[in-house]
Amino acid sequence: MSQKSKVIVIGAGVSGLTTALVLQRNGYQVQIFAEHFPGDSNINYTSPSAGADWRSELISIPNLSNLEAISFKTLWSLSEFPETGLMRLQSFTYMDEKPKLNGDPWFKDLVPKFRVIPQRNLPKGVEYGCSYTSITVDVPKYLRWLQTQFIDAGGKIKRVHLSHINEALDEDVDIVVNCTGISARTLGGVEDDTVFPTRGQTVIVWAPHVKKICTRIGADYITYVIPRQDGVVVLGGVLGKPDQKTAESIIKRCTELCPELALGKEYLEIISNNVGRRPSRTGGIRIESELRKNSKGKDIIVCHNYGHHARGYSTSWGSSSKALELIETALKTEQINAKL
Template identity: 50%
Template structure:
């Protein structure tokens, strides 16, 4: 019997954990190497900061659309299971001005209970709106669930700070999967100057009575959203600050977020004033954005001792990490299977 191919995954964010789990369950012997793990808080560890709602985005690339749809179907199935932190709820998306996108193509036939909202169901000064049933993810619970699934399937973990791709190239390792996220910009052997941070600030409140998600996209680019979690917390956001590395929550931004969210969702106050909103914490995260989109490809590199190492890159997901995680992981699996077949054919 041939030995299992060994894979080292760099990074334990949602993309790294999902990729490691998919590969481990498909016959590979996987180790995830990362400095930060579920339960840790660091500005260099983006996944715990995410709002994590499945709200589809319009992509002009059929590959992206496929990746997104695979992820939605998987997360929908996970919402049937206990302890995943994934739940279903109604989602209402409003646009201040008609976005003139093909919503029928983007939503209908894939997302459950999709409707274009009639004018009389739209908030004041809103031109267009849709609704459908979506999933939201309680991030701390979900990340721990992914990790537990990975280790239960036989996956191995290593807590370590790596400085270079070569640091993950161990004897008998066949593939290295690069899921370094925002760190890909300065990670040795990658140094991808196309990667940049898009700062996001959110306010987390306790509002277990909110059982639906809402968002509003304004013409000037302002994006307001309300995302409930299974535990009763609600994520209020947000911001999209390109190339902003500031890690400190800004009080004026927090005040703006609260006012925008209460205007969009008056139910937050339960007919009381702003002071009745129970604020739990303020959070800042750096989305791993990348010019040109996700880098999802393989390459062969010769390391310092003359060995050819197969690298699969899977990073640059911007704010789509949870939305794209399962589809990206399966795409990575297909890529390394293809490389493996080509390699075996040459032998």
């Protein structure tokens, strides 16, 4: 790998920031092109609106589970440092319908203190439950930390709106990484029609006494309670159209799932209501590379890393490591072809 390889990462969500940091730390000269950065608020800038905690499906999913495992190990190590905004807490997952597992969940030996909750201790209407130590993310703090780490490592940022990926290819670069999330559907030269928005809504409340993650999953809903390092708690979730009635439903479901939220009070101290558009994709996350020519005929490696839906934080380090692997493989192939 050439120490002089120049990279543009498009997008400054959790995937873009993490990928840029990984590449910068591995000797690349990286610049982030993005319309929105940490501290901004926009319905299409999803990362700041996320829950977020490390959570996975109970059944192993090829490729995806490996990305989640890599990410868990990295997030776990980073959670030793309070400045990251990451925090270790016990997580309780309840399922209304017992999952068809061949044994225990795939991550049993990955996460600390895993146990299956006895049936007698499950909430009414729940058929399966498990608990383990997981990680929550104070999203605003963590995104700022990623950006600061990237800049301190020598990375650069540029606020810009791109209408076509060729605008990045025509810069003085060797590699472009597409981490545009929901914008991958409309970005010229990509226009991936398998990308679609999944609406989400959360309610942020002040409840510093809550020190556990709770998740309940039904046939057509998910309810979650995710404490953050700064004392606020994120309540969710929803897959349909967000509105005030949805917010009221979220609060009702979350206080039933985690009664200590209310501390006997009639009303929770609500800080904000957040609405976001998760970058979903038919077929799952796209992490793949290709070779394109810019307007001057120069070969540019383009690596795509988008379509994470609600798994952006849970897969961020694994996805970034995979993108790095694809880029380095493409560079070696270019070098071999140049010698032939």
